[in-house]
Structures are given as C-alpha cells and as structure tokens.
C-alpha cells in the first residue's frame with residue numbers, strides 16, 4: 001500500500017482507514033451496525049443510549065444545570081447513539097447542545113436532525129460531557145514486536161519490517177516476552193484524551209472501549225486475539241492484507257492512557273446508572289401490554305435481551321469505561 005520506503009505501523013493504519021479511499025473514508029465505507037462491519041453497544045438497541053442519557057442527567061445535576069450543556073459524541077459513526085440519547089428525552093434535553101464528531105463524510109450525512117455534525121472536536125471550554133464509544137481502539141497505533149528485544153514494526157510494499165530496537169523501551173512493555181510477542185503503542189489515544197480533557201472546562205470525558213488494564217497482559221496473549229480486523233460483521237484477514245477493505249483495531253491498554261478518576265467495566269458503569277431499573281420498567285410495560293403489543297411494547301421487551309448483551313462479562317459488559325471529571 002505504501003511505496004518502498006517503510007513507514008511506521010500507525011502511518012500504515014492511518015492510510016488504510018482514513019487516507020484517500022480509506023476504509024472509513026470511502027462513500028461505501030465501513031460503519032457500525034447490523035448491516036455494517038461490526039456491532040457496537042449503541043447498535044445492540046436503544047437501551048445503551050437510554051442509560052447514557054441517565055448518566056448525562058447526573059452530570060448536568062452535578063454541574064448545577066448549565067445551559068448550554070454540551071454533549072460531544074466523538075467518533076459518532078452513523079449517529080445511532082445520538083438517536084437513542086435524544087429519543088430517551090433526558091431532563092437536560094432542553095439545555096442540551098448535542099455535537100456529533102465523525103471524520104467520515106458518508107457517516108456524517110446519516111446523523112440525525114437536532115445535532116451539530118462536525119469532522120473534528122469543537123473548541124473549548126465547554127460545560128458538558130465528551131463521550132467516545134469505541135473510538136480510541138480505531139485511532140492509529142504503533143506496533144512493538146519482541147525479537148530478543150522490543151522493536152517497532154514498519155510496513156512497506158513487501159510486508160512488515162522491524163526497525164532497530166527502541167532506544168528507550170516504553171516502560172509499559174514487559175522486560176521479557178515470547179519471541180514474536182507484540183503490543184500496541186497507543187500514544188495517539190492518550191493524546192486524544194488529553195485534548196478532550198482540555199476542551200471540557202467543567203464536566204467529564206467518558207471513554208468506553210475494549211481493552212485490558214495492563215500492556216504486559218496483552219503482550220503475553222496471541223496478537224491475533226487483540227489486533228483484529230473486521231469486514232461485513234466478520235473477522236477480516238491479516239492486517240496487511242487488502243488494506244482499505246477492512247477495519248483495523250486493537251484492544252486498548254489502559255495503563256497507556258492518562259489515569260482515570262474512575263475505571264469500571266461497562267457492566268458496572270451501566271448498573272451504576274440504572275440499567276436494572278430500565279430493564280424492570282421494560283418488563284413491566286411488556287407484561288401490561290403483552291395481550292395487544294404495539295411497537296413501544298416490543299421495544300420495552302427488547303430491553304431484556306439488550307441488557308444481556310450489554311452486561312455480558314465475556315462481551316460488551318467486560319469493556320472498560322474510563323471517566324475523567326473536572327469542575
């Protein structure tokens with residue numbers, strides 16, 4: 001994909017996903033959803049957005065009901081989370097300025113009415129919340145490979161090259177590892193969090209993603225487990241194969257990100273913000289309308305199966321939620 005000069009893995013990934021005709025930039029480019037390339041929590045159904053709407057209300061309360069209360073949905077994809085949050089009609093809705101941020105123009109065109117759709121984060125300071133659901137795993141990362149010592153992976157037309165060992169081995173990498181072990185170096189994700197935090201004058205940044213607390217844990221796992229590709233809702237090929245036609249993503253190592261004020265699993269976060277009550281509400285509504293169910297009754301009943309998926313400790317429920325508060 002690149003010319004003969006080897007480029008670091010993060011530059012290869014940048015071209016493959018976000019360059020001209022990149023996976024996310026094509027008119028028929030990649031996206032979340034049942035008809036897309038991968039399924040995310042907002043795409044499971046509206047329950048995830050309903051619970052996040054409760055979280056937004058708790059932040060709005062904590063901040064003393066600011067107006068405007070700015071919500072930035074970063075890496076918004078086709079806008080499904082925005083739709084669910086707006087449909088949940090939280091108490092803060094009348095004060096809410098909802099901004100969807102998405103680099104792909106094709107996906108921005110799908111964003112709902114009632115939001116400001118942009119390609120980059122707004123200027124600060126804002127009072128409100130920046131949410132990034134499954135954004136950071138998609139930001140280009142560098143790749144370290146163990147070959148008796150840690151080296152950085154480079155890519156050229158002939159495949160992968162290893163550069164000389166790091167002059168300063170990143171401290172998060174374990175001292176020893178099996179030959180061929182790999183680890184992502186997600187400096188861009190860390191920089192993104194710093195930037196998001198600098199925009200929030202009062203409020204919070206919430207990062208939700210798959211990952212592990214420590215890099216050393218990931219480095220000891222087979223790399224195909226965490227350096228994944230997706231296409232058409234199935235796992236794709238080797239990451240160097242047919243670039244631009246498949247998504248490339250990594251589990252995050254949260255020890256490479258700024259230390260959060262709270263780090264929870266997605267299941268813990270959703271429980272803290274009332275998912276159990278929302279499911280009970282759905283169950284009761286269904287029971288009252290089961291004899292003559294309408295669309296709303298079906299939607300309320302589906303909360304039960306949505307919650308199962310969102311709380312599954314081996315799936316979405318095991319994702320990590322890092323919360324950074326200010327003000």
Ligand SMILES: C[S@@+](CC[C@H](N)C(=O)[O-])C[C@H]1O[C@@H](n2cnc3c(N)ncnc32)[C@H](O)[C@@H]1O
Nearest residue numbers: 024032040075076077101102103104133134135
């Ligand atoms: C895995 S998708 C997640 C979509 C959505 N948040 C969801 O949970 O369904 C990541 C999205 O982030 C977008 N993206 C990547 N880098 C971005 C950036 N720097 N700013 C805004 N969007 C970005 C991609 O185009 C893609 O649509």
